Amino acid sequence: MTKIPLQDVVPPEGRSIRNVTVKRGTRRTSAAKAAAPAQKREPEEVYEEEEVVEKKAIPAKSKRRSSRVRRGLPRWTFVVSGAFSILFLIFAVSLLFSGARITVEAKKVPAVLEGTFVAYKDPGSGELAYQIMTLTKESSKTIGATGSEKIERRASGKIVIFNTFSDTSQKLITNTRFSSPDGLIYRIDRSIFVPGQKTKNGEVIPGSIEVTVYADFPGDEYNIDMVDFAIPGLKNDPREGKIFARSKTAMAGGFSGTVPTASESDLNQARTILQTELREQLLEETVAQKPEQFVIYPDSYFFTFDQLPLVEDSSDSVIVNEKATLHAVMFDTKDLSRYIASQSVADFDGNTVIIDNINTLEVAFLDKDAAVPAEDTSVSFTMAGTPHIRWTYDGDKLREDLAGQPKLDVEKILALHPGIDSAEIVIRPFWKKFFPERITRIKVRDAE
Numbered sequence: 001m002t003k004i005p006l007q008d009v010v011p012p013e014g015r016s017i018r019n020v021t022v023k024r025g026t027r028r029t030s031a032a033k034a035a036a037p038a039q040k041r042e043p044e045e046v047y048e049e050e051e052v053v054e055k056k057a058i059p060a061k062s063k064r065r066s067s068r069v070r071r072g073l074p075r076w077t078f079v080v081s082g083a084f085s086i087l088f089l090i091f092a093v094s095l096l097f098s099g100a101r102i103t104v105e106a107k108k109v110p111a112v113l114e115g116t117f118v119a120y121k122d123p124g125s126g127e128l129a130y131q132i133m134t135l136t137k138e139s140s141k142t143i144g145a146t147g148s149e150k151i152e153r154r155a156s157g158k159i160v161i162f163n164t165f166s167d168t169s170q171k172l173i174t175n176t177r178f179s180s181p182d183g184l185i186y187r188i189d190r191s192i193f194v195p196g197q198k199t200k201n202g203e204v205i206p207g208s209i210e211v212t213v214y215a216d217f218p219g220d221e222y223n224i225d226m227v228d229f230a231i232p233g234l235k236n237d238p239r240e241g242k243i244f245a246r247s248k249t250a251m252a253g254g255f256s257g258t259v260p261t262a263s264e265s266d267l268n269q270a271r272t273i274l275q276t277e278l279r280e281q282l283l284e285e286t287v288a289q290k291p292e293q294f295v296i297y298p299d300s301y302f303f304t305f306d307q308l309p310l311v312e313d314s315s316d317s318v319i320v321n322e323k324a325t326l327h328a329v330m331f332d333t334k335d336l337s338r339y340i341a342s343q344s345v346a347d348f349d350g351n352t353v354i355i356d357n358i359n360t361l362e363v364a365f366l367d368k369d370a371a372v373p374a375e376d377t378s379v380s381f382t383m384a385g386t387p388h389i390r391w392t393y394d395g396d397k398l399r400e401d402l403a404g405q406p407k408l409d410v411e412k413i414l415a416l417h418p419g420i421d422s423a424e425i426v427i428r429p430f431w432k433k434f435f436p437e438r439i440t441r442i443k444v445r446d447a448e
Contacts, residue, residue, distance in 0.1 A: 098432065099441040102398070103424040106446065107391040111344035113361070114384040119331070121377050128339045132373050133290065133328040135282050140321045141270045142313055145260040153309060155215040155222035155254030157186075157247060159229060163207040165242035167196040178213055178229040178245050184222055186213035186229070186251065194243060195377070210374055215254055222254040255309055260318050262310075270320040275305050278324035286328055293333055297363040299381075300329040302373045327373035329365070333358055341389050351418050352392045361385035391419035399439040407433050 119130040159178065163170050172194060175187045188211050195207030215222035226247030234240045262270075283301070290296055308321035337355040342348050355361075365371065366380040373379070394417070401413045407427060414420050424447075427435065436442055 098428050098436060099443065100402070100428070100435050101426045101443045101445070102402070103426075103445055103447050104393065104395075104398075104420055105422045105424075106393060107419055107421040109341075109345055109389045111341070111387050111389055113340055113344045113387055114382075115343070116366070116380065116382050117339075117343070118378055118380050119329075126342070129332065129335055130379060131294070131330045131332075133286060133296070133326075133330055134374065135285055135289070135326045135328075136323065137278050137282055137285075138308070138321065138323045139274045139278050139281075140311075140319050141274055142317055142319050143262050143266050143270050145312075145314075145316050145318045146263045146266070147261055148258050149261045150258050151255055151309070152218035153253055153255045154218045155186075155220075155224075155251045156212055157251040158210055158212050158249045159186075159245040160208050160210050160248050161192070161194050161243065161245045163194040163243050164197055164204070165239045167198065167207075169193040169196050169207070170239065170243055172231075172243075177232050179232050180224060180227050180229060182224075184224065185216040185232075186222075187216065188213055192375075210248055213251075215251065218254060219256045220254045222251055224251045226250055253309060259310055260312050260315070262318055262320075267320060271305075271307065271322055274320065274322035275324065278305070278322065279303060279326075282324060282326040286326060290328075290330065294330040295333050295336065295358055296328050296330050297361075299364050299368075302327040302329075302368070302371060329373060329379055337387075337389070340383075340387050344387065345389060349418060353389050353419075354392055355387045355389055357385075357388050361387060391421075393417045393419035395444040396439075398444055399442045402435045402442055403439045404437045405435050407435065 117128065119128040121130065121132075123129040161172070170193065171191065172188065173191050174189065178186045178188075180186070192209060192211055194209050197204055197206045199205070226249070229245040229247075231240075231243060231245070234243060261267075282303075286296065286301070304325045304327075306323040306325070308323055311319040311321065313319050334352065334354065337353050337358060338350075340355060340361075341353045342350075362382075362384045364382045366382070371379065398413075398417055398420075401416060402410075405413060407425065410423070410425055414423055427433075
């Protein structure tokens with residue numbers, strides 16, 4: 001009997017194997033057996049049609065429906081998942097850029113200042129200190145000679161007198177002699193007091209004073225280099241060798257002889273021009289050389305001018321030489337600010353302050369014509385103005401104190417910094433309640 005083949009194509013009427021109800025594993029009817037009695041039939045194999053049927057193309061709509069069915073996930077789950085991903089990204093970025101910013105408003109007090117004050121080279125507790133800047137410069141000018149004259153001039157120079165005898169001042173009278181190793185005598189032209197020695201950190205520091213001495217006689221033989229001087233008047237005295245002097249400058253200017261000269265009016269005019277030029281040059285140098293932390297007021301400058309010997313330029317001209325020395329009284333801005341605060345602020349706490357407009361205060365020195373800044377140990381002056389006093393604070397210390405601390409403790413931490421009046425705190429991200437552990441993530445700035 002011919003074996004009935006399985007159909008691999010769809011019949012024209014549109015029926016497919018999927019439309020056919022397959023009776024699996026059933027026996028054929030007895031009528032079928034009767035139709036073919038003479039032929040021995042092989043047992044028929046039964047197939048699972050689903051495994052061999054042709055895979056038909058499914059329309060697009062059916063595909064999409066099938067896809068949704070296979071996934072089995074509603075659309076809102078993807079929306080929620082995306083939202084969580086975005087939130088996680090925002091959280092991660094916020095942690096990456098986390099930190100704190102503190103905007104500090106320093107404590108400020110307006111004040112009014114007017115009075116007379118004294119500053120000292122070697123101040124005691126609560127006293128104001130000052131320092132001296134000294135600059136020298138020489139210049140010359142050639143003018144026509146009108147004649148000649150005999151000149152006798154004594155050499156002069158500066159020395160420093162030391163007191164290693166006692167801790168009390170020692171008086172030296174006018175014309176006290178100072179002898180060079182070669183026996184040349186120089187004298188002071190006024191009485192002085194040499195300060196007593198002091199002990200600092202176990203070290204004895206001699207008292208000292210700088211003065212000008214003049215040769216006993218005119219002549220260029222008194223023009224000598226820097227040397228040590230003895231005081232002949234202290235011979236066989238307990239102070240001998242314990243009060244002595246050393247050159248600060250060479251001895252110069254000594255002369256005896258005939259030199260060409262010019263008229264008095266020409267000399268005075270030349271010296272006036274030289275002094276004006278020297279004054280301007282020294283003021284420019286002072287501005288350039290002044291340490292940044294110091295202040296020098298317009299009335300703090302003291303000028304001295306020395307007429308150096310005329311020099312013969314030719315038979316009909318001479319060279320006028322002038323030397324200018326500038327002494328400038330300088331105040332350390334921190335020391336002066338604290339001193340002014342102590343004088344103008346009631347119940348001043350003694351902490352470090354700075355005066356923002358310190359250069360605008362009006363300062364005038366008293367007895368300026370009689371002052372010798374290089375030798376004086378104190379200066380008196382008036383000061384007036386409205387200083388803007390501002391307390392300072394240590395930004396690095398503030399960062400260290402805040403690192404890792406809870407935001408709720410800010411007030412207690414700021415109380416440890418008396419220079420701070422208030423502060424604005426911003427911590428990122430906003431939900432963090434503690435300052436960063438790393439101080440590099442804490443930024444401190446002044447309020448504008």
